[in-house]
Amino acid sequence: GAGVSQTPSNKVTEKGKYVELRCDPISGHTALYWYRQSLGQGPEFLIYFQGTGAADDSGLPNDRFFAVRPEGSVSTLKIQRTERGDSAVYLCASSLGGTLNTEAFFGQGTRLTVV
Amino acid sequence: DAKTTQPTSMDCAEGRAANLPCNHSTISGNEYVYWYRQIHSQGPQYIIHGLKNNETNEMASLIITEDRKSSTLILPHATLRDTAVYYCIVRVGNSGYALNFGKGTSLLVTP
Numbered sequence: 001g002a003g004v005s006q007t008p009s010n011k012v013t014e015k016g017k018y019v020e021l022r023c024d025p026i027s028g029h030t031a032l033y034w035y036r037q038s039l040g041q042g043p044e045f046l047i048y049f050q051g052t053g054a055a056d057d058s059g060l061p062n063d064r065f066f067a068v069r070p071e072g073s074v075s076t077l078k079i080q081r082t083e084r085g086d087s088a089v090y091l092c093a094s095s096l097g098g099t100l101n102t103e104a105f106f107g108q109g110t111r112l113t114v115v
Numbered sequence: 116d117a118k119t120t121q122p123t124s125m126d127c128a129e130g131r132a133a134n135l136p137c138n139h140s141t142i143s144g145n146e147y148v149y150w151y152r153q154i155h156s157q158g159p160q161y162i163i164h165g166l167k168n169n170e171t172n173e174m175a176s177l178i179i180t181e182d183r184k185s186s187t188l189i190l191p192h193a194t195l196r197d198t199a200v201y202y203c204i205v206r207v208g209n210s211g212y213a214l215n216f217g218k219g220t221s222l223l224v225t226p
Contacts, residue, residue, distance in 0.1 A: 004158075033213060042202060042216030043159060056213065091158050093214075103149075104214065106158030 002026075004107035006092050012113045013082055021077040021110045025094030032075050033104060034067055035091040043091055049075060082114045119203045124221040127197075133190040135220050137203030140184040147206045148179060149214065150188045152199040159202065159216075162188065193224045 005024040013019050025032050030051055035043035045059040052072045060066075064082075069075040079086055089111050093104040120138040127133040139148065149164040163170055163177045165186070170177045176189040190197055202219040 035214075035216075042200075042218050043214075045213040045215065048213050059213070093158075103161040103164065105161065108158050 004092055004094055004105050006090075006107040006110050008110060009108065010111045010113075012115060015082060015084060015114055017082055019079050019082055019112065021079075021090050021112070023075045023077070023092030023094075023107060025073065025075070025092070026105055027073075029094035029096055029105075030072070031095040031097055031102070031104075032069060033093040033095075034075070034077050035093065035106075037089045037091060037109070039088075046077075079112075082112075084114045087112055087114045119205055119217055121201075121203050121217065121220045123218070124223070126223050126225060127190075127193045129195055129224055129226050130192055133188075133193040133197065133222060133224070135188040135190075135201050135203075135222065136185065137187070138185045139203070139205050142183050142205055148177070148183075148186050149204040149206055150175070150177065151202045151204065151214070151216075152197075153202070153219070154196075154199040162201075164206075193222075195224050195226065198222060198224045 007022045032049040034046040036046055037043045047054055047060055047067050048056040049069045052069055064080045067077045089109040091106055091109045093106045095102045095104040147164050147166050150162040151159040152162055153159045163172055163175050165177045165179055179186045200219040200221050202216050204214050
């Protein structure tokens with residue numbers, strides 16, 4: 001596709017449930033990032049993939065959060081036992097490489113609401 | 116990690132130049148300065164980046180001081196569609212090259 005695609009665009013789930021958020025990066029981009037944005041705040045880094053492997057997962061808040069990218073393209077962010085504090089917009093970005101001199105392209109995000 | 120400091124908000128009249136400042140006094144020699152913006156309800160959009168030379172593209176100009184401790188993003192002829200939150204980011208090389216967004220500057224372009 002022309003840009004980074006995220007599905008669903010909105011997700012409402014009950015506290016305690018499991019959710020999966022999907023990201024389709026720009027074709028050929030090896031680097032993929034997940035961010036979380038709470039209301040009134042800037043995006044907060046969660047995890048970075050270079051190819052299939054998670055090169056940096058230091059931003060994941062706890063072990064309820066997990067992300068995969070099994071074939072080096074599509075990525076899924078998985079949240080177990082959701083809590084109301086997980087409500088936020090989850091943003092995915094991709095870039096051609098993970099070096100300092102590349103720009104990242106963001107998707108429109110998935111708005112997650114935990115009720 | 117080098118931190119950035121930006122004003123919380125700014126106003127600019129349509130058609131005038133918008134000059135958005137950013138301080139990054141602890142920047143190290145191999146860290147780039149990036150600017151992104153986020154229009155309401157959209158994902159962040161890349162604007163421009165630089166290391167030490169001034170840069171210009173079709174969207175904006177980036178002026179970096181000689182000591183690299185501060186920079187200014189210039190939108191030469193602001194339009195209403197430039198109303199957004201602008202983030203000045205120092206690219207953090209030892210954190211997976213992720214972007215460390217702060218709270219940014221909320222720019223309001225008025226008619």
